[in-house]
Amino acid sequence: MRAECQCGRLAVELPGPTPAVVACHCIACQRRTGSPFVVLAYYPADQLTIVGEGRRFERATDEGNRFETFFCAECGSTVYARAGKHPSMIGVAVGAIADPAFRAPVRSVWEQSMHDWVTVPGDVQHFPRGRG
Template identity: 55%
Template sequence: MIDARCSCGAVVLLLPGPTNRVAACHCIACQRRTGAPFGVGAFYPADSVTISGAPKEYVRAAESGGTVRSYFCTDCGSTVYWKADNLPDMIGVAVGAIADANFPAPVKSVFERSKHVWVGIDAADVEHLQHGSFRKTSN
């Protein structure tokens, strides 16, 4: 088991371990959510994640037409995880909240139409999409 947590430790997720379902997202909403040029999320089946603490939920419209629900700590403000209508059985976890320099790299780079021109995600095995999302695939 590994964990993901907010800056102050009030919100903690217990995860079954590393996953290969990792995506870098360059959409404007992720840029604003993270305060960075892109967000990186690790995706897990929701029933494999244990959540402790009392995060606040923020709901926004997704480009897909559905909604994304982000969960953040009410004390320190860190976004730790999110749920998207297009992935109802999955939880996206902020890779930065896992804080493991050896965590697997992204296998997808999505919404590259709004990617900052100086950002490069150049590994040969990364799928690059102008739109899109991280769909559920086998682990």
């Protein structure tokens, strides 16, 4: 399984599916993606192989941690991210995996800023803010 940017210069080799798939509706993710939410599949960092060099953008979170996103310097696609509160995990953008059969989110966070027309179906944990 592989996640990659639009031009293919930045990729992440994945060991397979993961049970840790999270939809985030925070304003920062909306602005970063240009979409009403992002879906990240989280893996232990030591299980992934990153191919190519991503540019890093780091921001503070509302909870006082740091959040890093890594994107392709050529095409601008975000491919993966790392949250300061879970430094041993990497969140891979599910859209970069480009598999319509990929697992649906198990959690939906920052729903206080979720667009009114968005619905997260299925048996999902819902949080108005982060999990805390």
